[in-house]
Amino acid sequence: MRHSDRLSETFSALADPTRRAILARLAQGEASVGELAQPFRISAPSISRHLKALEHAKLIVRTKDAQWRRCRLRPQPLKEAADWITRYRRHWEDQLDRLAEYLDEMPKSFGAKRER
Template sequence: MQTDSLSQTFAALADPTRRAILARLTQGEATVGELAEPFDMSLPAVSKHLKVLERAGLVSRGREAQWRPCRLEAGPLEAANDWLEVYRRFWEQSLDRLESYLDELQMKGKPHGRKS
């Protein structure tokens, strides 16, 4: 079964360890060993997380002699943000309507000619 890229992105982001790895990569390239340092898990376990991130297109690995740096690939995050943007606008509009309604109720409850 083929999964669309947006589903792969959200599946990869569903795990807090993978989100922490991505957060670390915003600071620059890192080796698997460097990425594993803050976690209480083996290098193979961290490598499994990296494979999920690679399949989702969120991480790429370079090759410089013996050093294989991992780097953040932000393109899939932009697609996820674009998808979420629709819902952000929906909630902002809903909250704006609620605010207007509450203002209207407040104005109806005030006595005329008085400021409070």
């Protein structure tokens, strides 16, 4: 597609609930296109395009098996995306720390009781 970099392509592929559901299904084992399409009210060509997007993003591979195409998950780009995001882990953990501190302050300001 139009993405210059891998990470953009990965996040873009993940930015669709149908494609995420397909990946969730493939996490349980490989499946044919028809099996993947079955839970959705979407036409076969549309599913095919979603799979092409996932394949282009290297999130799946498709192999021929008689008249079926079996799809398999390729987790590598997921790892790269996770690596990118978790550089910010400290930030959300700090935020939770601040929330905890704030809750600890509550009783003083409002006289409410909190058990520890």
